[in-house]
């Protein structure tokens with residue numbers, strides 16, 4: 001997998017009555033865990049939704065691997081290898097399906113094009129491979145509705161990694177987690193960055209950023225105000 005090199009330049013987003021992004025610059029590379037911090041309403045989620053293809057009306061420039069790209073749909077983002085896990089994990093999961101089915105969900109939908117049969121055995125094995133690679137211990141046959149929130153989050157991260165993900169955005173992933181669950185998540189994030197994935201980690205907790213992140217971008221009122229390495 002080729003490491004991503006991403007640059008966002010002068011990104012602007014306007015919603016009715018509010019200019020949420022006023023010319024934001026952001027850059028990161030594969031292998032980096034990049035903290036994105038700032039007060040409520042600073043524009044962190046809005047900026048990352050641009051990358052995920054969920055804020056399609058942005059102005060400004062996005063350069064990936066030296067080429068100008070447009071991200072005008074979630075599909076565009078996927079093709080570029082960019083995936084996001086939002087805090088509201090339940091809306092992205094199908095509670096009455098298994099871990100394997102939820103992990104392989106996007107693949108399942110894509111593979112089904114023009115066909116009516118899914119190779120369940122293959123899908124289950126592939127989901128196990130993904131979970132194993134992430135070193136997440138989850139029963140592929142467990143029903144997702146029965147999982148804890150932390151486990152559901154892992155299912156979504158695994159779903160991202162089942163595709164060709166080069167950049168993973170986690171929007172305030174630790175807010176609802178216990179300390180032990182946070183440590184589990186950090187272990188997974190470290191593994192991903194060692195594999196060359198660019199991880200963006202949105203958080204309010206400064207202390208944990210020092211533990212997991214190597215670069216920090218601080219936003220305030222729709223602008224990026226600081227970008228610097230974090231020394232450990």
Ligand SMILES: Nc1ncnc2c1ncn2[C@@H]1O[C@H](COP(=O)(O)OP(=O)(O)OP(=O)(O)O)[C@@H](O)[C@H]1O
Pocket residue numbers: 015016018019020038039040041042043044045046047
């Ligand atoms: N879909 C939308 N429609 C209208 N306004 C929006 C929309 N999304 C975000 N905003 C506004 O844009 C600004 C930035 O919001 P955003 O959610 O990006 O902040 P944030 O930094 O993620 O904050 P938080 O830490 O609370 O998650 C806020 O003023 C917010 O109200």
Ligand SMILES: [Mg+2]
Pocket residue numbers: 044045046171
């Ligand atoms: Mg937010």
